[in-house]
Amino acid sequence: MFGMKDLIGLTISAFIILPVVIFIREAGYFLISGLFGVKNPRLTIGTGPRLFTFLIFDVRKYYHVYSWFSFDSIKSDRNFAYICIYAGPILINLFIALIINALLANGYWEEFKTFWNRFIFYAFYYVLFDIIPMKTFNGKPNNGMVIYELLRYGKRVDYNEEPLIPGTTEVEEEYQEQIKQIEKVKEQIEEDE
Template sequence: MFGLVDIIKFLISFFLILPIVTLLHEAGHVFFAKIVGGKKVRVAVGAGDTLYKFGIFELRKYYFMNGECYYEKLRFNNRFTNGLIYAGGIIFNSVSALFVNGLVESGVWEPSIYYYQFIYFSFYTVFFAALPMSYPNGGCTDGKLILDLIRNKPTVGEMETVYIVEKEDKDEESTGWQLMKQDAEEKQKVRDFPHKAAAVYEGEQEAEKHKPSRLFIYSKQGEVEEERVYNPLPE
């Protein structure tokens, strides 16, 4: 039956092995994005607020849940290179699972429940990443992105940047906040708001509609208060 030892094994599996599998999946996207000249490539493991950043990697509060990979531009941007990036996670998970299985089968590593869990979670991730389906939040699986490429349907474009900034004009009649978007290397004003909360809400909606996108929220002192990324790749 399911006892204390099994609970401990489950916790190790959920809080350690699954995040490793997720990191490998996102590393696959990063690997091929770098190869084809991706700019500002970054990877995040987990969900929620950012806890720690190191280079291109970002660890979030709920590190055991999901992951994201995003980039802004590709030097070689075509259907083949995009397909490599989308398939990168599936490739890395499959290869790492087969590698670990091979080491165990050949006797190099002793059989262990943790190796079994790693292999299980790897193929679990591969299966659901390969299913061509969309998510309610606007994202979709790697399989859906790859299928759209094969069908020559429009897919992910370059990242759009949205800014929430305090208005530069300090006149009494024009105090408030602005929503601005990056357009041809210029910040174009979209709309004015009397309150910051309203501007942030509209910025969130704008970023959600135009994934992949990035939302910068500035403080009154002109410093970046918060950065959010909205990515169409699987979470």
Template sequence: MNDIPKFFLAFFLVLPIISFVHEAGHVFFAWLMGGRNIKVTIGTGSVLFRIGILEVRKYYFYYGLCTFDNLKRNKRFSNILIFAGGTIFNALAAMLVIHLVEINALETGILTYQFTYFSLYYIFFALLPMPYPDGSYSDGKVILDLIRNKALVSTYRVEWNEEKKQWCVLDHDRNLVQSFEDEEAALKKGHEVAQLHRPSRLLNSKSGEETEVHNFPKIPL
């Protein structure tokens, strides 16, 4: 019974901080690889408030994710670093707390113990290669797939059809999704379908050569 207050302290204070540190790791490496539209979500449920790239939701003590688009360096190793970034930051933070305790800059107490313990807990379950019920994957599962070169990327295209005189949005198998008379409308539709099927790329053949206009990497948790 005496440990119940400690449990609530860990659940409502320490875990959200560790979750924030974890997402900060993803953000750092996504930024390093040229990611755009970076956003961090802490918790789930309805939005409580937003500050810059940070979004805090009602159940702030549960779950977290990082979203970003258009990596400039969208290579396999770059994505491995991004998905490993959360555990790297958790490990560094835990090592820093341990070091500060050892040099007596911090006093050993329930907060330092819980922070170190739950950082290791977070690292273990983030790296455990497993699928989740909602269809998403753990960071470890994505990293393992990337190492095995199994991370399939859907490619969507916006192409001019000379016969139809229309801009066509094509899926990964080059099946028609929708056609438009206006190129901008076709690109907008291409962005929509590509974003819904992460990881994905959107190519445009306006100049006669296929060029990437956007990419939507898988979301690290």
């Protein structure tokens, strides 16, 4: 039976563990891309209006399950660089999950075992859905598909015409345009009242 303890566990999973795992996943892009000299990297956390920016972080107002990494250009524009960048989220979640699992197996963090088991579950969940080549709901390939296509055909294959990792400058321009549209709608609503 689903009780109060389960509700608390679900809340912790949804609002603490899942966002942290997603942040770590997106940080995987950043860590690996730094090795290949990306220009203007940005890690956007959440959606909607911007709350603040700090260094490479762009924090938005609404729930941060939806996050993404962007950059404008890369110094090492070779297939190997892109394979490594797209493998970054897979590797970092796998690495962290295995480290936590090893710590639990050796008796560390016993009092928080349920929390860490959930953390490992979500980390492996993202590894699984990143590593198996497939298209996502919007028709774009996931990281596994991008890596597979790069290894098989030797080129970046995108099933949409837009790039897989957007440029930070392009994202900023789109954001500013959305904010202008929101302001216009607000003004129209105020005039109608």
